[in-house]
Amino acid sequence: MKQWEDHEAFETSSLTGNSARVYALYGLLCTGPDDLSAKLWDVSTGQCIYGTQTHICAAMKKLVTGSFDNTVACWEWSTGARTHVDYNDELGILVSGFADFTMKVWALSAGTCLNTLTGHTEWVSKMVLQRFKVKSLLHSPGDYILLSADKYEIKIWPIGREINCKCLKTLSICLQPRLHFDGKFIVCSSALSLYQWDFASYDILRVIKTPEVANLALLGFGDVFALLFDNHYLYIMDLRTESLISCCTLPEYRKSKRGSSFLAGEASWLNGLDGHNVTGLVFATSMPDHSIHLVWWKEHG
Numbered sequence: 209m210k211q212w213e214d215h216e217a218f219e220t221s222s223l224t225g226n227s228a229r230v231y232a233l234y235g236l237l238c239t240g241p242d243d244l245s246a247k248l249w250d251v252s253t254g255q256c257i258y259g260t261q262t263h264i265c266a267a268m269k270k271l272v273t274g275s276f277d278n279t280v281a282c283w284e285w286s287t288g289a290r291t292h293v294d295y296n297d298e299l300g301i302l303v304s305g306f307a308d309f310t311m312k313v314w315a316l317s318a319g320t321c322l323n324t325l326t327g328h329t330e331w332v333s334k335m336v337l338q339r340f341k342v343k344s345l346l347h348s349p350g351d352y353i354l355l356s357a358d359k360y361e362i363k364i365w366p367i368g369r370e371i372n373c374k375c376l377k378t379l380s381i382c383l384q385p386r387l388h389f390d391g392k393f394i395v396c397s398s399a400l401s402l403y404q405w406d407f408a409s410y411d412i413l414r415v416i417k418t419p420e421v422a423n424l425a426l427l428g429f430g431d432v433f434a435l436l437f438d439n440h441y442l443y444i445m446d447l448r449t450e451s452l453i454s455c456c457t458l459p460e461y462r463k464s465k466r467g468s469s470f471l472a473g474e475a476s477w478l479n480g481l482d483g484h485n486v487t488g489l490v491f492a493t494s495m496p497d498h499s500i501h502l503v504w505w506k507e508h509g
Contacts, residue, residue: 212444212454216506218490223254223500237492237500249500294337296352299367303354305332311356311365325365327375330358334387337367341391344408346376355394357387362394364410377410384425397426402434416450427471427491430478435491437470442491442503456503461493469494 223237237249247256295302295316302314311332313323334357340347347353354365362379381398388395393413394405402416402424418424418436424443428435434445437458444454462469473489491503 217454217486218442218456219504219506221254221502221504222495223249223502237489292333292335294335296337299337299352301337301367303335303337305335305356307331309358311335313367323373325356325373325375327363327378328356328358328361330360332356332358336387336389338389338391340407342408355387355389357383357396359383362387362396379405379410384423386426388426388429395426395429397424397436399423402426402429402436404429416445416447418445418452428475428478430475430480432480433478435472435475435478437491456491458493458503459495459501461501462496 238247249255250257292305293302297316300316301322302316303311304314305311305328309326309328309330309332311325311328312321313325314320315322334355336355338353338355340351340353341349343349352367354367356363356365360380360382362381362383363375364377364379365375366373379394381396381403384397384399386397389407392407394407396403400418402414402418403412404414404416405411406413424436424438426434426436427442430447432447434447436443436445436452440458442456442458443452445451446453470491470493472491474485474487477485486505487507489502489504493501495501
């Protein structure tokens with residue numbers, strides 16, 4: 209903790225190889241350049257271990273790629289990330305959000321569209337397909353639920369085959385481009401605060417003001433810590449005191465209003481330190497020269 213407070217807990221490195229957007233894939237880093245390709249990197253060695261030709265990527269998972277041309281492609285690669293596509297093997301579906309304000313539910317096996325959801329008035333920048341963990345009037349533990357988000361709203365949808373189904377709830381707030389949902393709580397950041405909702409009741413449980421710094425974007429949220437960043441710094445917040453306890457200087461990275469140019473690494477430490485989980489990648493972001501800037505925990509941090 210002292211190294212955190214002294215801002216000495218981090219070190220940095222770079223990957224080079226024409227990468228415009230970054231996505232995490234269980235220990236690998238997936239990048240989606242603007243040259244109609246997708247690449248997988250071993251961040252520990254800095255080596256590109258796989259590449260495939262595809263469309264211009266805006267989102268990736270399993271390896272599922274979502275493009276600005278309103279198409280989705282599914283590739284044979286057993287891993288995942290989450291931006292504005294998500295999927296579930298048990299349900300056999302994939303969900304995607306598009307620039308035309310719509311969302312689609314797809315059959316993974318056949319690649320056919322099962323349903324189109326409408327209701328957003330902005331680009332759908334986040335899709336989360338998650339198992340419900342608490343009991344409510346509308347759901348039982350174990351049910352699946354779909355969350356979608358744009359710049360101003362979070363919408364909650366039932367998972368079913370009903371055509372033109374209605375969303376169950378809309379949460380309105382001006383959002384930064386990240387959304388956290390763990391089956392119990394919804395968390396997002398606005399220009400001046402972090403908001404936490406109880407998913408069972410949709411009541412706001414907590415509003416955490418961030419007076420020291422405006423326009424903080426949320427990267428990760430746990431039981432003990434939150435990871436946030438702005439245009440210049442990466443921050444750790446202690447949620448017990450609601451104070452920023454550490455920061456790391458960031459270079460002039462490539463900006464993205466919808467969150468496709470940055471991501472968090474392994475996040476188990478957000479629920480508390482156990483002596484072993486403060487290792488590995490903390491943060492990755494794409495640079496104007498199409499390299500990738502990586503922030504790591506120091507080896508003996």
